[in-house]
């Protein structure tokens with residue numbers, strides 16, 4: 001099974017959510033790997049922070065560590081194992097190759113006009129990739145880094161997503177702006193380890209349940 005966190009826009013929370021999701025769901029799979037396709041290497045660096053504190057790492061590989069096709073084929077449409085892909089925040093051949101191979105795509109977006117413009121660009125990529133593949137690639141939009149003050153903009157964004165529903169499905173789970181996400185990463189911790197009873201870990205738990213349901217559908 002391949003769950004890809006993808007958006008050609010950077011800074012939307014792909015790595016943050018991918019890492020926390022991986023930690024939350026890891027007990028369910030014997031074979032779980034995170035593929036870090038981002039030149040920022042957020043997931044690899046996160047593991048380095050963990051290693052330096054003798055914390056167990058989340059198994060993680062980079063593109064140069066694997067033979068892409070063989071590796072992807074091992075996980076594709078196989079519900080016994082889980083490959084989580086953290087995509088780069090840019091358009092590239094490898095990001096597109098991963099996009100078309102993913103069983104489930106999650107696209108985090110924030111709430112602002114810039115984010116709507118970002119989604120419009122991503123939609124174009126999805127459209128082109130779908131055409132090349134002869135199928136309609138859908139992504140699950142995850143509202144992330146949501147500030148409870150941005151209610152009006154939230155309405156606009158939801159309308160946009162629904163309107164363009166050929167490529168977008170809006171997830172029910174919402175992740176708000178929480179300091180735990182920023183603070184935990186620097187300590188090499190997931191939000192669950194950082195603040196066991198925090199709302200951030202609660203939101204990740206809900207999201208994980210929702211994605212797990214998609215996996216098993």
Ligand SMILES: Nc1ncnc2c1ncn2[C@@H]1O[C@H](COP(=O)(O)OP(=O)(O)O)[C@@H](O)[C@H]1O
Nearest residue numbers: 010011012013014015016145176177178181182
């Ligand atoms: N829900 C959130 N609340 C607070 N900060 C967040 C949240 N999601 C992401 N961030 C912060 O936003 C920045 C970009 O996140 P990142 O995961 O690196 O995005 P991407 O991988 O899409 O480039 C990071 O500093 C991260 O801590």
Ligand SMILES: [Mg+2]
Nearest residue numbers: 014015038042
């Ligand atoms: Mg990233």
